[in-house]
Amino acid sequence: MMAIGDLCLKACLTMDHRINLKWSLHFLLFSLVFGVSFGEVRYVLPEEMKRSSVIGNVARDLRLKVTELDARRARVVAEGTSQLCELDTASGNLFISQRIDREELCAQATVCILQYQLLLEDPLQAFSIVLDIADINDNSPLFAAQEIQLDLVESTVLGRRFPLESAHDPDLGTNSVCEYKLSPNDHFTLEMSTQINGNAYPELVLKKALDREAQAEHVLKINGIDGGNPVRSGTASILIRVLDANDNVPVFSQRIYKASVRENGAVGTVIAKLNATDLDEGVYGDITYSFSHLSDKMGGVIEINPLSGEVWVAGLIDYEEASSHELDVQAKDGGGQASHCKLIIDVIDVNDNRPVIEIKSASANVAEDSKPGTMVALIHIYDPDTGSSGRVTCVISDNVPFKLASEVKNYYMLVTDGILDRELQPEYNITVTATDAGSPSLSSVKVIAILIIDVNDNPPTFMQSEYNANILENQLVGTFVMKVQAEDGDDGSHAKILYQISKDTNSEASSFLTINSDTGELFTSRRFDYEQSAYFQIKVIARDGGGPPLSTTCTVNVFIKDLNDNPPVVLYPVQTTGFIAEDMVPIKAPRGYLVTKVVAVDADSGHNAWLSYRIIRATQPNLFMVDLHTGEVRTVRTFMEEDEPKQTLVVLVTDNGPDSLSATATISIMLGDGLPVLSELFEFADESQDSDNLTLYLIIALFAVSSLFILLISGVFYFQLCRRGYVYRSTAASLPVFPTTYCTPSFTDFSRCGTLLKDDRYDPFLTTGSWRGDFRFGSNTDTDTLKKRSAAYQKNTLRRISADRGSLKVRAGAPHPCYVVK
Numbered sequence: 001m002m003a004i005g006d007l008c009l010k011a012c013l014t015m016d017h018r019i020n021l022k023w024s025l026h027f028l029l030f031s032l033v034f035g036v037s038f039g040e041v042r043y044v045l046p047e048e049m050k051r052s053s054v055i056g057n058v059a060r061d062l063r064l065k066v067t068e069l070d071a072r073r074a075r076v077v078a079e080g081t082s083q084l085c086e087l088d089t090a091s092g093n094l095f096i097s098q099r100i101d102r103e104e105l106c107a108q109a110t111v112c113i114l115q116y117q118l119l120l121e122d123p124l125q126a127f128s129i130v131l132d133i134a135d136i137n138d139n140s141p142l143f144a145a146q147e148i149q150l151d152l153v154e155s156t157v158l159g160r161r162f163p164l165e166s167a168h169d170p171d172l173g174t175n176s177v178c179e180y181k182l183s184p185n186d187h188f189t190l191e192m193s194t195q196i197n198g199n200a201y202p203e204l205v206l207k208k209a210l211d212r213e214a215q216a217e218h219v220l221k222i223n224g225i226d227g228g229n230p231v232r233s234g235t236a237s238i239l240i241r242v243l244d245a246n247d248n249v250p251v252f253s254q255r256i257y258k259a260s261v262r263e264n265g266a267v268g269t270v271i272a273k274l275n276a277t278d279l280d281e282g283v284y285g286d287i288t289y290s291f292s293h294l295s296d297k298m299g300g301v302i303e304i305n306p307l308s309g310e311v312w313v314a315g316l317i318d319y320e321e322a323s324s325h326e327l328d329v330q331a332k333d334g335g336g337q338a339s340h341c342k343l344i345i346d347v348i349d350v351n352d353n354r355p356v357i358e359i360k361s362a363s364a365n366v367a368e369d370s371k372p373g374t375m376v377a378l379i380h381i382y383d384p385d386t387g388s389s390g391r392v393t394c395v396i397s398d399n400v401p402f403k404l405a406s407e408v409k410n411y412y413m414l415v416t417d418g419i420l421d422r423e424l425q426p427e428y429n430i431t432v433t434a435t436d437a438g439s440p441s442l443s444s445v446k447v448i449a450i451l452i453i454d455v456n457d458n459p460p461t462f463m464q465s466e467y468n469a470n471i472l473e474n475q476l477v478g479t480f481v482m483k484v485q486a487e488d489g490d491d492g493s494h495a496k497i498l499y500q501i502s503k504d505t506n507s508e509a510s511s512f513l514t515i516n517s518d519t520g521e522l523f524t525s526r527r528f529d530y531e532q533s534a535y536f537q538i539k540v541i542a543r544d545g546g547g548p549p550l551s552t553t554c555t556v557n558v559f560i561k562d563l564n565d566n567p568p569v570v571l572y573p574v575q576t577t578g579f580i581a582e583d584m585v586p587i588k589a590p591r592g593y594l595v596t597k598v599v600a601v602d603a604d605s606g607h608n609a610w611l612s613y614r615i616i617r618a619t620q621p622n623l624f625m626v627d628l629h630t631g632e633v634r635t636v637r638t639f640m641e642e643d644e645p646k647q648t649l650v651v652l653v654t655d656n657g658p659d660s661l662s663a664t665a666t667i668s669i670m671l672g673d674g675l676p677v678l679s680e681l682f683e684f685a686d687e688s689q690d691s692d693n694l695t696l697y698l699i700i701a702l703f704a705v706s707s708l709f710i711l712l713i714s715g716v717f718y719f720q721l722c723r724r725g726y727v728y729r730s731t732a733a734s735l736p737v738f739p740t741t742y743c744t745p746s747f748t749d750f751s752r753c754g755t756l757l758k759d760d761r762y763d764p765f766l767t768t769g770s771w772r773g774d775f776r777f778g779s780n781t782d783t784d785t786l787k788k789r790s791a792a793y794q795k796n797t798l799r800r801i802s803a804d805r806g807s808l809k810v811r812a813g814a815p816h817p818c819y820v821v822k
Contacts, residue, residue, distance in 0.1 A: 040128040043094070046136050047102040052095050055085060055131070058118060059092025062127055066092045072120040076129065077360055077380065079115045081105070085131070087118070094129070102133045103170035107297070110172070117380075119360060119411075124378065126408040137175035137228025141167035143236035148222075150204070150238065151336020154212040155245035159205060163193065163340060165292060166201035167224030167234050178227035183220050188240075190222070195326075195342075201293070204238070212242040243336055250276040250287045250331035252341040257329075259311070260346040263319040271302065271345055274309035276331035283334030292328040292340065297321070302345070304329065311343060319349040320384045351389035351438025357381050357446040360411075367453045368420040376402065377414040377448055381434045389438035397431045402450075414448065422452040423489040456494040456546020460486040462554040469522070472561045473530040481513060481522040484554060486542035494546040502539035502553060509536040512558070522556065530562040531603050564657025566603035568611055570665040573598070582668040586675035587639050594681040595624065598631035598665045600653045610656035616664070617650040624669070626651055633667060645671045 041061045058076075059066045068074070069089035076087045076094065086097040106112035114131040144165050152162075169176040180202040182190040187208040192200050202222065218240040225233045252274065259272035278285045289309045291302075301315035302325070309331075325345045332338035362377040383390045394412055396404055401418030414430065428450045435443040462484060469482040488495040499520040501510050514525045520540070536558055543551040573581045573596070583596040602609040613631040618624060620643060625636050633649065647669040654662040 039126070040130060042130040042132060044132040044134055045100075046134045047100050048136060048138055049096050049100060051097065051099070055094040055096065057092050058087060058094045058127075058129065062118070064092070064120075066090070068120065072122055072125075073361070074118065074120045075360075077117050077119060077358075079117060079380075079382070081114055084114065085116065100133060102135050102172075103139065105133065107170075119378070121361065121375070121378070124375070124407060124411070124413060126411060135172040135175050137171055137226060137230075137232060139170045139175075140232040141169040141177045141224035141226055141234035143167045143222075143224065143234055145236065147237045147239055150240045151243050152206070152210060152240055153243045153245045153247075153335060153337070154210045155247065156206055156210060158207065158209060161191070161193070162204040162206075162338075163292070164202045164204055164222065164238070166199070167236070169224070169226050169232075169234075171226065171228065174227035176226055177224045179225050181223040181225065183222070185218065185220055187218060188220060195328075210242045216242050218242070241336070248279040248284070248333075249337040250278045250333050250339045252276045252329075252331060252339060254341060256342040256344065258344045258346070260348055261313060261317060262348045263317050263350050264352050265313045265317055267313055267315070269313040271311045271313065272343060274304070274311065274329055274331075274341065274343065276309065276339065276341075278331075278333045278337075280333060280335065284337075286334040287331050288333075290330050290332070292330045294327065298325060298327070302327070311345075317347055319347045319386075320353070323347050323349070349386055349389065351385055351436060351440070351442055353384040353389075354442045354444045355381055355383045355392045355434035355436050357432055357434050357444050359446065359448065362448060364449065365451045365453045366416065366420065367455055368422040369455045369457065370416050370420060372416050372418060374416045375413050376416065376450060379404075379412045379414060379432060380410060381412060382410050383434075383436045385436065385438060389436055391437040392434050393437070394432065394434045396433070397429075400428055400430060402428070402430055420452050422454045422491065423458060425452065426491075427451045454491040454494055456490055456544060456548070456550060458489040458494075459550035459552050460488045460497050460542035460544050461552060462486045462542060464554065466555045466557065468557045468559065470559050470561055471524070471528065473528045473563050474565055475524055475528065477524055477526060479524045481524060481558070482556070484515075484520045484522065484540050484542075484556065486520070486552065486554075488544050490544065490546065494544055496545040497542050498545070500541050500543070502541050504539055506536070506538075509538050512536060513538060513556075515540065528560045530560045530605065531566065534560050534562075534605075562605040562608055564604055564608040564655060564659060564661060566608075567661035568600045568602045568653040568655055568663040570653060570663055571599040571601060573665060573667055575665060580666055580668045582670050584670050584672040584675060585635070586677045587671045587673050588677055589635055589639065589681075590677070591635055591637050593635045593677070595633045595635060595669055596667060597633065598626065598651050598653065598667070600631065600663065600665065602655050604655065604657065608655055608657040612654050612656070614652055614654075615649055616652045617648075619644055619647045619649070623647065624649055633669075639671055643671065647671070 039062075041056070041058065043056050045055055058064070059069060066089075069087070069092060074087060074089055076083075076085060078084070082098070084096065084098045084100055085094055087094055102112050105114070112133040112135075114133060116129040116131065118127040118129055119125070120127075148164060150162055167177050167180070180190055180192070182188065182204075187206065187210060189205050189207050191203050191205050193203045194200050218238075220238040220240070221235060222238055223233050223235050225231060253276070257272055257274060261269065261271045274289060276287050276289070278287055287309075288306045289304050290306060291298075291304060301313070301317060302311060303314040304311045311329075324347060327343040327345065329341050329343050330338050331341075358380040360378045360380050363375075366374065366376055379394070381392055381394050383392050392410075394404060396402060396414070401416060401420055402414055403417040405413045405415050407413070414432075430448040430450060432446045432448060433443055434445075435441050463486070467482060467484055471479070471481055484499065486497050486499075488497055497520075498517045499515050500517060501513065501515055503510075512524065512526060512528070513522050515522050520542070522540075538556050538558070539553050540556055541551050541553050543549045573583070585593065585595045589595075598613055600611055600613075602611060611631070612628050613626045614628065615624065615626050622636055623639075623643065624633055624647070626633050626649075631651070631653070633651070649667040649669065651665045651667060652662055653665060654660050
């Protein structure tokens with residue numbers, strides 16, 4: 001026993017010397033880089049290092065610039081394990097962030113490797129970081145039972161070996177159990193035995209015969225000692241009861257049993273049936289089965305029937321934790337004698353793990369003007385299963401402008417694959433589906449929500465490209481005119497619209513209106529005068545709040561409606577203070593004779609400019625009459641000797657506005673003796689006929705019918721001529737002429753005034769057929785010029801003439817005659 005202990009101690013000291021030399025070389029500052037090759041860096045570090053301890057400088061070891069780490073959003077991610085270390089991007093150091101316990105991470109695996117990835121973006125790069133966790137002696141050996149009971153018959157032969165449960169030490173190598181020591185005694189010694197897998201365990205060897213009568217019980221102490229520095233140990237008691245003779249021990253039918261079970265097998269599934277026999281009878285032949293040296297992980301997973309020897313599934317068997325299990329089974333008879341066998345259970349892998357989808361990096365917001373290929377998310381996908389069950393394919397939703405790209409194994413980049421338009425699709429829910437190749441296959445789904453960030457790519461759009469507004473003249477400043485409205489398909493500040501009147505608009509027209517920049521409401525900024533301007537046009541710009549802003553323009557046509565704000569103006573007879581022009585009429589003038597005509601105009605338009613005439617005062621009533629619409633003054637009867645030679649009439653001229661305005665004209669008429677009577681100037685001819693010949697009547701009737709037919713044909717032809725702008729003009733040069741004092745050259749524009757027109761858009765011609773009593777302008781009047789004259793010019797002319805009526809004189813130069821025709 002001492003030789004074995006010395007040999008074990010020597011081996012432990014040698015290994016301890018090696019490991020200490022190793023730590024002195026490799027961990028001067030607790031970690032050292034083994035090497036970097038092919039994008040991988042490996043660090044060896046002991047477990048239980050303090051938090052924030054530096055493992056190594058990743059930037060230096062991977063030949064990266066420290067400034068790249070922050071710029072490329074470098075980070076360390078774990079593969080299937082918890083995050084035990086972090087990266088300091090400011091220095092490039094990899095430091096410990098959580099407690100590292102090798103026994104907790106890797107149990108008693110020979111090599112404890114933790115795999116991490118160093119990820120850098122823009123462009124995507126991945127480097128492998130391998131942490132090799134070295135064991136330290138931080139655990140003491142521990143026996144499963146603090147007291148081991150053995151029942152031995154006194155007839156037990158010398159040299160009989162009794163396996164003992166080995167002490168369990170989670171540490172590895174020299175830090176695990178290296179030797180066992182037994183307390184001094186006369187009957188037993190301790191020897192080491194080795195399992196198939198190479199694990200050593202102690203056996204109690206009988207070196208001196210037992211005598212129950214001499215000593216019925218033996219109490220021994222066994223110490224399990226590891227090879228660490230400092231040395232740690234664990235102790236258990238061995239209670240040996242000496243029984244009467246039990247000559248036979250149980251014998252298994254096989255030294256080693258092999259069985260297999262599918263992982264995730266149902267509870268109660270029988271894995272194997274063990275069989276041991278004992279030739280003894282009675283209590284010495286009753287065999288009880290049990291596991292020895294059962295690990296904590298297997299406890300509760302596999303159980304054995306103590307009477308039948310059936311081994312069944314009692315819990316969850318996971319292939320990924322261990323692909324096989326080696327169990328020690330003990331068959332013990334009623335006399336305390338026992339034998340052992342091995343049960344090797346192979347776990348059959350099944351596809352029981354779904355693929356794991358981990359979003360390592362995701363941009364929740366993507367600008368709609370992002371170029372194709374812009375990375376949106378970095379996805380890590382893996383499957384813990386092996387073989388075909390561990391091969392994973394990954395797809396995303398159909399009909400979305402995104403795709404998956406992979407440059408590093410198990411890592412996928414979700415990138416844009418088309419044009420994004422927030423106005424059509426403001427957000428996307430991308431479904432990522434990972435499916436393994438197992439049978440049946442398993443899949444996992446994860447949804448990535450992506451919001452499309454608006455950019456200013458839509459200009460404002462007016463509801464109408466052209467607006468028409470109508471407003472009465474003389475409205476108060478600030479009167480609401482209309483509202484223009486534009487819409488913008490963008491969002492947020494990009495859709496906030498401000499309105500303004502374009503600077504391209506005529507400067508005078510732009511001063512007529514103001515606009516509310518927020519609502520687009522237009523208001524008057526001055527009073528409108530229809531007679532100065534009946535129409536103007538402005539352009540309104542709608543500009544959004546983007547950067548740079550986008551804009552659009554619409555046209556606003558403003559039509560000024562006429563109000564009856566101008567009273568009639570009497571042009572003839574001229575009304576001046578202290579002077580009234582006199583008209584001469586023959587004293588022998590018959591009834592209906594045209595004496596004179598009141599000529600008046602109104603600067604308004606349409607109905608507001610229609611004038612009516614009536615006599616409100618006369619020297620002698622019922623002597624003269626005035627035509628309601630033409631202003632012609634005619635005799636009602638023939639003059640008599642008692643009539644006053646001088647007559648004065650006051651004619652009231654009234655327009656047709658809602659609130660009519662009026663003016664008066666005073667006419668002075670002198671009855672002249674000896675003046676010729678012009679037949680063209682009276683309306684009622686003598687219709688007495690001396691002939692009563694019926695034949696003549698028939699001839700006249702036939703002639704009248706023929707004339708009517710010819711007149712109808714002529715009328716149709718005439719109206720066609722009228723439509724083309726031709727007008728019949730009389731050439732009676734011998735007709736009475738008004739003095740040039742009453743018809744100044746500037747009055748040739750009166751045809752534009754509304755008095756003679758129903759609407760200012762009609763051509764300015766006077767009547768053509770009935771010349772009797774109507775005014776015609778001189779032949780030098782340019783009708784095209786009249787069409788081009790504005791109402792404002794006419795109004796100013798009328799006002800100037802009205803103010804200067806008292807000082808009108810005959811002008812020298814070419815005359816501008818005004819004719820009166822009947």
